[in-house]
Amino acid sequence: MKDVHKVIIVENLVKKFGDFTANDHLNFHVERGEIFGFLGANGAGKTTAIKILCGLSAPTSGRVEVAGFDVRTNAESVKKNIGYMSQKFSLYDDLTVFENIRLFGAIYGLSVSEIRKRSDEMLHRLGLVQERNRLLRTLSLGWKQKLAFSVAIIHRPGIVFLDEPTSGVDPVTRRQFWELIYQAADEGITVFVTTHYLDEAEYCNRVTVMVDGKISALDTPANLKVSYDCATMNDVFLKLTRPN
Amino acid sequence: MISIQSLSKKFDKIRALDRVTFTVNEGELFGVIGPDGAGKSTLFRIVLSLLLPDEGTVSIWGLDPVRDYRAIRKIVGYMPGKFSLYEDLTVEENLRFFASVFETSIEENYYLIKDIYQQIEPFRKRPAGKLSGGMKQKLALSCALIHKPRLLVLDEPTTGVDAVSRSEFWSILQKLKGFGITIIVATPYMDEASLCDRVALIQKGRILDVATPSEIVAGFKDKLFGVSGGNMHHLLLACRQFGGTATVFPFGEELHLTFNGGGDSSEELEKYLKTKGVEEVFIRPVSPDIEDRFMALMSRHQE
Numbered sequence: 251m252k253d254v255h256k257v258i259i260v261e262n263l264v265k266k267f268g269d270f271t272a273n274d275h276l277n278f279h280v281e282r283g284e285i286f287g288f289l290g291a292n293g294a295g296k297t298t299a300i301k302i303l304c305g306l307s308a309p310t311s312g313r314v315e316v317a318g319f320d321v322r323t324n325a326e327s328v329k330k331n332i333g334y335m336s337q338k339f340s341l342y343d344d345l346t347v348f349e350n351i352r353l354f355g356a357i358y359g360l361s362v363s364e365i366r367k368r369s370d371e372m373l374h375r376l377g378l379v380q381e382r383n384r385l386l387r388t389l390s391l392g393w394k395q396k397l398a399f400s401v402a403i404i405h406r407p408g409i410v411f412l413d414e415p416t417s418g419v420d421p422v423t424r425r426q427f428w429e430l431i432y433q434a435a436d437e438g439i440t441v442f443v444t445t446h447y448l449d450e451a452e453y454c455n456r457v458t459v460m461v462d463g464k465i466s467a468l469d470t471p472a473n474l475k476v477s478y479d480c481a482t483m484n485d486v487f488l489k490l491t492r493p494n
Numbered sequence: 495m496i497s498i499q500s501l502s503k504k505f506d507k508i509r510a511l512d513r514v515t516f517t518v519n520e521g522e523l524f525g526v527i528g529p530d531g532a533g534k535s536t537l538f539r540i541v542l543s544l545l546l547p548d549e550g551t552v553s554i555w556g557l558d559p560v561r562d563y564r565a566i567r568k569i570v571g572y573m574p575g576k577f578s579l580y581e582d583l584t585v586e587e588n589l590r591f592f593a594s595v596f597e598t599s600i601e602e603n604y605y606l607i608k609d610i611y612q613q614i615e616p617f618r619k620r621p622a623g624k625l626s627g628g629m630k631q632k633l634a635l636s637c638a639l640i641h642k643p644r645l646l647v648l649d650e651p652t653t654g655v656d657a658v659s660r661s662e663f664w665s666i667l668q669k670l671k672g673f674g675i676t677i678i679v680a681t682p683y684m685d686e687a688s689l690c691d692r693v694a695l696i697q698k699g700r701i702l703d704v705a706t707p708s709e710i711v712a713g714f715k716d717k718l719f720g721v722s723g724g725n726m727h728h729l730l731l732a733c734r735q736f737g738g739t740a741t742v743f744p745f746g747e748e749l750h751l752t753f754n755g756g757g758d759s760s761e762e763l764e765k766y767l768k769t770k771g772v773e774e775v776f777i778r779p780v781s782p783d784i785e786d787r788f789m790a791l792m793s794r795h796q797e
Contacts, residue, residue, distance in 0.1 A: 291656040292627055337654070391530045417654055418682045420529030420697065421785050422792055425743050432727035446656055447683075449746040453726060471747065482746065484657060491658045 257282050257409050257440045258303065263312035265298050272298040274463040275312070280456075282408070285431060285441045287451050287471075290460030291491045296444055299460070300411055303442070305329045317408045330358070333402035333410035333439075337417050340398035343387035347378060350386055351401055358405035365404075372400045392423030399430055403439055410434065412443040416450065428453050451483040459490045466490050495519055496541070496645065496676070501550035503536055503699075510536040512699040513550070518678055518692075523671045525690035526680045527788075533699040534680040535575060538649050541678075542572055554645065568596070571643030573634050575650040575680075581623025585614055585633055588622050589640060596641030606673060607636040610666060628659055635666070639675075646670065648679040652686065664689045684785040695788055702791040707784060714782040714790060716740070716756030722748040723767065723775040732770045736763055743789065748776075750786060 258280035265273040272295045280286045290296045301307040303316055305325035314321045317331035341350045348369060355365035373379045376396055386394060395415055403410050412431075416424045428450065431441050443454065451457050451471055458468040467474055467490055471483055480486045496518040503511040511533045518524045526534050539545040541552050543563035552559050557566050579588045589611070593600050604611075614629050614636075622633060631651060638646060648667075652660040664686065671677055679690070687693045688707045695702040695710065703710055723729055726744060733742045733751055738759045742751040753759040760777045767775045 291658050292654075414654065418530035418650075420532075420682075420792065421684060421789050422743075423529070428744055429727070429730070432730075436727060446654065446660075448657055452747040453744060487657050488661070491656070 255281050257317055258286075258442070259313070259315040260303075261313040263299070263302065263314055264310045265295075265302060265307070266310045271463050273302070273309075276465055278458060278465060278468055280409075280440055280442060282440055283435055283438050284456065285435050285443065285454045287454030287457035288442060288444045288460070289448075289451060289457060289487060294460040294491075295463040296460055297413070300413060300442075300444070304332060304334055304411060330405075331407055331409070333405070333407040335398050335402040335410065335412050335415055337414035341386050341394060341401060344385065346383050346385055347373070347389070347397065348382045350397070351404065354401045355404050360405060368404055372397075372404070376400060390423075392419050392426070395419055395423070396427060396430060399427065399434075403434055407439065409440040409442060412441065414444055414446065416445060416447060424450075448482070448484040448487055451487075457483070459487060461491055495553075495555065496678070497551075497553045498537075498541065499551045499553075501537065501540060501552065502548050503533075503540065503545070504548055509699050511540075511547070514696070514699070514701050515550075516694050516701060516704045518676060520676055521671065521674055522691045523667060523677045523679070523689075525687055525693035526678060526696055527682070527684060527687050527693050527784075528680075528696035529682050531698075532696045534696060535649055536699075537696075538572075538647050538678070538680065542570055542647060543567060568641070569644040571638035571641065571646045573638045573646075573648045573651055575653065577630050577634060579622045579630070579634055579637060582621055584619050584621055585625070586618040588633060589636055592637040593640045598641050600640065603640060603642040606639050606642060606670070609669065610639075611636045628655070631655070631663070639670070644676060646675050646677045648677065650680050650682065652681055652683060660686070684783075684788055687784040693784075695791060697788075697792055697795065700795065702788070702795060710784060710787050711782055714787045716752040716790075717758050718780050718782045718786060719751050719753075719758075719760055719777055720745070720748040720780040721751055721763070721775070721777050724772045729767070729772055732767055732772055733763070735770075736766050738762060741789070741793070745786075748780075750780065750782075 256279045260276050260278050263273050263276040276299060288296055302309050302314055302321060305321045305328035308322055316328045319327040321328050351369045352365055373382055399415060416427050435441055456470055457474060458465050474486050478486045478489050480489060498514060498516055501511050501514040514537060528534055540547045541559060543559035543566050554566055559566055589600055610632050614632050617625065617629060652663055667677055692706050694704045721733060730742060730744060730749055733739055733749060738753050740752045740754050742749055764775050764777055
């Protein structure tokens, strides 16, 4: 039976590379419209898990359902129904702002008129109307990241995966970026986000912390702080990832 | 002492550095703090004699990076932001290579790198390209230190690194400072400012402030309030609509806001938020941190 409120269901997910277990029996679900923070130390297995959730890598065992589709048997449907923004590469530097939007709109199968309409809305919302025909590489990192996010949800996916979207961005832009995340969540898009800025963990509805391939905590930021007797999410993170 | 005077550099029309001026004292752990694109790497490359400035001068204990570049390269250690060691040489070969370039040996200054190198020594026969991010970072730092530099320049050593490894890296820097090495480190993480003796805040090629972390925070003169209650996004929009607020930013679990004129209109705001249906409004005075100050300086410079 399908549970329409759960857009991500992960049950006993295991991923092994040879003898190495990168994901060790992960269990969690993500609700529609939720902002879900996915935290962990470098090498804890976050990227492996995200690749599986996006249908790019098959689990060794376990059940993973994203946007109502099984990632093992229906990976292509998963890819059509999600958005993805990586920290490193998201848009083409040698295309203009509009060319980037048109390219990704077309990849997601939108019609020309639909691309035009959504592009206008997007540029208006971002205050980038004047920059429509500028080469992407002439934009600041902050603008690029905001645009990349908007492009990642141009096809109105049920879920968007953001992999360290605010790395290296200035503190004001970082907050503007989170306002875009809030807007998307208000519109019913589920946001799955990783970050190394632990103040941003506070902006999530729920947060999970991965340690050595396992999920060692999963709750609201407020509950995590109470359970681990910490003042900030930074302290919670340190306590979980470096227990001694 | 390192003295940087009115340094400017343009790339086409982009002003990467705009009259950057500050000094770093001997033995100091000095932070250059700002986002990507602020000009940190350009600044470092000029100081290290790898790039020519359009205008301005740099003096490193009296040496000029343009005229005395050979002498300068002997006394500085540099860890670039991008991993730049030889990926097809092993860990040990890389270290030995850098030692030989600087006409020294691994053994001669081993005490400097011992704590760091011991963590990667089990992998000394592995090609550097096959190391994890954290191990590459430790190897790069070892190579930058092998000739016992008087000045160590680190360009974003902690970017993309998790909170635990970041704090470990900073304890390594504290230890190196104890050996008398002057350290200049760039970072986009504002919270790392408090770990430096002094910092320069930089944005769009311009220095916003140079001081000790506590002096920088003390420069925040407006009254700052933390506001919480209900859904964060709705609260944020409502606080902006109130009209009497100068700045409103999400800040961890609450909003940080200032009122027009830097005063206190929290009672009016609380009443307003209640009419907007925000339940359990909680407003409290809070102490600013470096990030609050940085954002205030940013908006002032944009006007």
